[in-house]
Amino acid sequence: MSKSDLIEKIAEKSNITKSAATEIVNTILASLNEALKNSEDVSLVGFGTFSVQKREERMGRDPKTGSPITIAARNVVKFKPASGLKSLINQSPDSNSSKELS
Incomplete structure (x- = not known):
């Protein structure tokens, strides 16, 4: 969507x-x-929580040359789905149409 x-x-x-x-x-x-x-967490009850986490500097490889490179530290957004959302997406297809998150 x-x-x-x-x-x-x-x-x-x-x-x-x-x-x-x-x-x-x-x-x-x-x-x-x-x-x-x-850097505030955003919790949407019944849907999930968005949070910012720091990703440390790490070693990687240049895909063209294969040589080692340093990947800089950065912040990333993580999403943790609520149990209600997990249940909803794991239902059988015929029962999905009748239930919604609230």
């Missing part, structure tokens, strides 16, 4: 205009980005 698909679905299910749904989605994403930028 793309961002535009999500906006369309929100507009349809909430009975609001696409421009209002776009503003809502953009506000949510900006808030998530700001929290993660500040």
Whole structure:
């Protein structure tokens, strides 16, 4: 599902205009980005938790030459799904249509 698909679905299910749904989605994403930028965890109950983790400097290989290179330390975003989401995606296909996350 793309961002535009999500906006369309929100507009349809909430009975609001696409421009209002776009503003809502953009506000949510900006808030998530700001929290993660500040190294805050973002927990969405029933969905999962986004967190920022530091990845240490490590050795790797240049794919072209095979020579060793140093990969710089950096921050990465991790996602840990909630048990409800895990259960939902592991259900049989026929039962998926009747259940949603809340």
